[in-house]
Amino acid sequence: LPPGPRGLPVLGYLPWLDRLQPHETLTALAARYGPIFTVPMGGVRAVVLADEALVRAALAREACSGRAPLYLTHGLMQGHGLICAEGPMWREQRRLVAGALKSLGAVRGGGARRDRMQARISRGVRAALQSISSCAEAAGDGVDPHAHLTEAVGNVVNAVVFGRTWAPDDPTWLWLQRIQDEGTKLIGVAGAINFLPFLRLIPNQGRAIRWLKEGQKSQHALYADLVAEARTALGTTAAAAAAAAEDEAPGTEPEPDNLLEAWLQESVRRPDSPFYTDRQLHHLLADLFGAALDTTVTTLRWLLLFVAAHPDVQARVHRELDEVLQGREPTLDDQPLLPFTQATILETQRIRSVTPLGIPHGVTETTSLDGYTIPRGTMLIPLQWAIHMDPKRWDRPHEFRPQRFLAEDDSVLRPDGFIPFQTGKRMCVGDEWARMMLFQFAAGLLQRLRLSLPDGREADLEGVCGITLTPKEQRLRCELRTDK
Numbered sequence: 083l084p085p086g087p088r089g090l091p092v093l094g095y096l097p098w099l100d101r102l103q104p105h106e107t108l109t110a111l112a113a114r115y116g117p118i119f120t121v122p123m124g125g126v127r128a129v130v131l132a133d134e135a136l137v138r139a140a141l142a143r144e145a146c147s148g149r150a151p152l153y154l155t156h157g158l159m160q161g162h163g164l165i166c167a168e169g170p171m172w173r174e175q176r177r178l179v180a181g182a183l184k185s186l187g188a189v190r191g192g193g194a195r196r197d198r199m200q201a202r203i204s205r206g207v208r209a210a211l212q213s214i215s216s217c218a219e220a221a222g223d224g225v226d227p228h229a230h231l232t233e234a235v236g237n238v239v240n241a242v243v244f245g246r247t248w249a250p251d252d253p254t255w256l257w258l259q260r261i262q263d264e265g266t267k268l269i270g271v272a273g274a275i276n277f278l279p280f281l282r283l284i285p286n287q288g289r290a291i292r293w294l295k296e297g298q299k300s301q302h303a304l305y306a307d308l309v310a311e312a313r314t315a316l317g318t319t320a321a322a323a324a325a326a327a328e329d330e331a332p333g334t335e336p337e338p339d340n341l342l343e344a345w346l347q348e349s350v351r352r353p354d355s356p357f358y359t360d361r362q363l364h365h366l367l368a369d370l371f372g373a374a375l376d377t378t379v380t381t382l383r384w385l386l387l388f389v390a391a392h393p394d395v396q397a398r399v400h401r402e403l404d405e406v407l408q409g410r411e412p413t414l415d416d417q418p419l420l421p422f423t424q425a426t427i428l429e430t431q432r433i434r435s436v437t438p439l440g441i442p443h444g445v446t447e448t449t450s451l452d453g454y455t456i457p458r459g460t461m462l463i464p465l466q467w468a469i470h471m472d473p474k475r476w477d478r479p480h481e482f483r484p485q486r487f488l489a490e491d492d493s494v495l496r497p498d499g500f501i502p503f504q505t506g507k508r509m510c511v512g513d514e515w516a517r518m519m520l521f522q523f524a525a526g527l528l529q530r531l532r533l534s535l536p537d538g539r540e541a542d543l544e545g546v547c548g549i550t551l552t553p554k555e556q557r558l559r560c561e562l563r564t565d566k
């Protein structure tokens with residue numbers, strides 16, 4: 083094993099791990115021990131990878147494609163869904179989700195299907211603009227964009243995952259948002275309960291676990307209703323399609339309109355498969371909804387905050403958007419014409435890695451890495467924070483400078499050391515969909531809004547780390563650029 087700090091018996095290094103900024107503690111250790119080191123965390127042995135080449139080498143391997151043995155992920159999800167699944171279940175569900183996302187248009191060169199996805203996202207952008215600008219405080223004392231973004235991005239995600247949307251004041255939708263938000267705060271990767279499962283016997287920790295379990299149960303009950311509705315609708319469309327197809331092309335199936343439908347169609351084709359159970363489907367829906375919503379909204383919140391705190395960057399984005407778009411709505415085809423806007427999104431993803439500890443992997447077979455033996459059962463932490471903040475790779479990494487992502491000819495650079503979606507076999511399956519949403523929301527919102535901090539306030543750019551690194555709640559003045 084690579085060398086690293088020792089820590090205490092039972093607890094390991096946990097007492098020294100900053101609960102709110104664990105990525106900072108581990109990055110400081112990387113400066114002392116180098117780009118690969120071992121940290122004992124309670125009952126789990128973690129090997130931290132703080133170098134992009136090592137991360138790529140490890141995550142490309144089959145032996146490193148498992149998930150870390152964490153109590154909250156393995157204990158709560160028990161290998162279901164996609165994020166925590168391993169082996170044949172993971173391979174099968176990943177194949178299905180990756181294929182379905184492509185057929186729904188989340189793919190480059192996706193033609194009419196991509197246009198359809200673009201139209202779904204555009205509706206979300208308009209909803210966000212409408213709700214932010216109609217908020218009475220938006221221009222005066224400012225408004226926190228968090229709820230507005232969750233609502234608007236959420237309905238794009240709902241349409242693509244479940245095939246339905248909810249009205250802003252629908253109690254079910256408000257409840258789902260709340261439970262998601264609280265859940266992602268509670269399931270922090272570094273939380274001690276992950277590594278010392280006996281802590282759940284302590285009243286405070288026990289309460290958090292009970293809350294998560296109850297939340298999961300009621301969320302799955304909601305999904306059971308959505309699945310029943312989708313099965314009924316699919317039954318009728320399938321029958322109609324079969325009747326229509328009888329004379330023409332026998333066996334033609336209706337194209338799925340959302341991920342739930344794609345899964346149900348596949349389950350009909352594979353009645354004997356152990357991977358197509360309702361329990362699995364409920365976990366998968368929770369994973370897709372959570373993974374898509376939290377990461378995208380958090381990135382957009384950081385983007386608006388950094389842009390508000392950097393008027394020079396904002397002025398340049400406005401200039402570019404005004405010159406290129408001349409007042410019309412941005413589309414994905416405009417991406418190459420808007421390099422500075424794209425660079426601003428990338429710089430946001432670099433300076434505030436939404437998953438600063440990455441999403442840890444688990445070693446399923448003893449393997450070797452950089453000359454060290456890494457035993458089976460080890461947790462691998464791809465430390466995105468250290469990689470995205472490495473001063474050897476990024477000049478003055480703590481400064482927000484989108485131009486670092488532009489070449490001399492103003493084309494957009496994608497440096498190797500930039501891995502917000504991780505790499506390898508389990509790399510984010512929704513990366514292209516995420517890029518589409520980030521671009522359309524960022525360009526659409528910045529085209530119409532001028533952001534600033536309410537008088538006398540300073541931006542708090544420090545995050546709080548749960549599963550994701552989120553900004554603290556804060557208000558921004560959001561003035562409508564009425565002439566644009």
Ligand code: HEM
Nearest residue numbers: 164165373374377378381441503504508509510511512516
């Ligand atoms: C800014 C937005 C996003 C970021 C930064 C992000 C980041 C990540 C990262 C770092 C991983 C871990 C990859 C690994 O384990 O090696 C991941 C996995 C995953 N992401 Fe995303 N993600 C984003 C958006 C989305 C969206 C829109 C979806 C919707 C489908 C999604 C679904 C998933 C799923 C299901 C996994 C687990 C994949 C697996 O275990 O095979 N993500 N994401």
